[in-house]
Amino acid sequence: MKKGLLVILSGPSGVGKGTVRQELMKDSSLHLWYSVSMTTRAMRPGEENGREYYFVTPEEFQKTLKEGGLLEHNHYVDHDYGTPKAKVEEMRQKGYNVLLEIDVNGAEQVMAALGKENVCSIFLLPPSFEELARRIKGRCTECDKVIAERLEQAKREIAKQSDYRYHVVNNDLDSCAKTIASIIRKEAAND
């Protein structure tokens, strides 16, 4: 049995590594095996152990790391992530082309460990910086948090509308301004 390749799919965050990986995995003729990472973060609803990640305790993670059991590892937003080395080797021995979808940092570690020449390294590039900015904006979870807080604040502010004499919906600028203009005219005449 011919040993499989080690394919690294990397590139900047937001370039679409995950989507491209999923697309590649559909092609069974490529004999790909996707290397599932190990993580200390909690499993989320809908996730399965061994599918999205191998979910382990921080102790298990550190044990694997100390034993040299990780091909690469990263710490990201309070949690550890790593690629289990033994499984990668096992699947390559079985003839699978093992696909690692990892960030630039992880890819650097793998290439340093195995030698650049022994890795089929693929760097994904965005069509443009503008497009990358658009994609990053679309998946900015911090932004979603800030916006959620603002919306909560807006709800608290809207709750105070009963203190006001007039309430105008800003649906269309022109008609909104006309409504307010007529309010001002009426009040000025009454006063």
Add this chain to the structure above:
Amino acid sequence: MKKGLLVILSGPSGVGKGTVRQELMKDSSLHLWYSVSMTTRAMRPGEENGREYYFVTPEEFQKTLKEGGLLEHNHYVDHDYGTPKAKVEEMRQKGYNVLLEIDVNGAEQVMAALGKENVCSIFLLPPSFEELARRIKGRCTECDKVIAERLEQAKREIAKQSDYRYHVVNNDLDSCAKTIASIIRKEAAND
């Protein structure tokens, strides 16, 4: 000379108070005078003292505040903002309808100070929460900061592309995946 109205234009952040105010100011028949606020924040390029704001030092601001010279005041992102009382009264005496474009907090202060019944208070409402969320997202300066940082990180990541054997632009998912599939096939055959 008949005394002018005090018009409060308020509503949740993101509802479009500034745009509506600008639209109202175009109508000279409303005899509006826009009350320019006082602030301790620095003047930005393109701004003029007395047009966007009266730019003052923190000491000047505190002095005005202590003398009871502000109709309402707020502290927002490290800076003070307030409505100078004397000017508002002067312009109303001259017959102008004075327009305050202020947030809910400031409006509350003005209504408490002058009495709700003496104020023409207008509360702007968004057409829907969805629309408000969209507007808040569009003007989220924190988000722009986060995205700018991510883009800087992406630039540093992209600078490492020379470490990789292949470079594929993720312009179109299908053609990108096809390109990578052919790379893997070629490498697997060569190995």
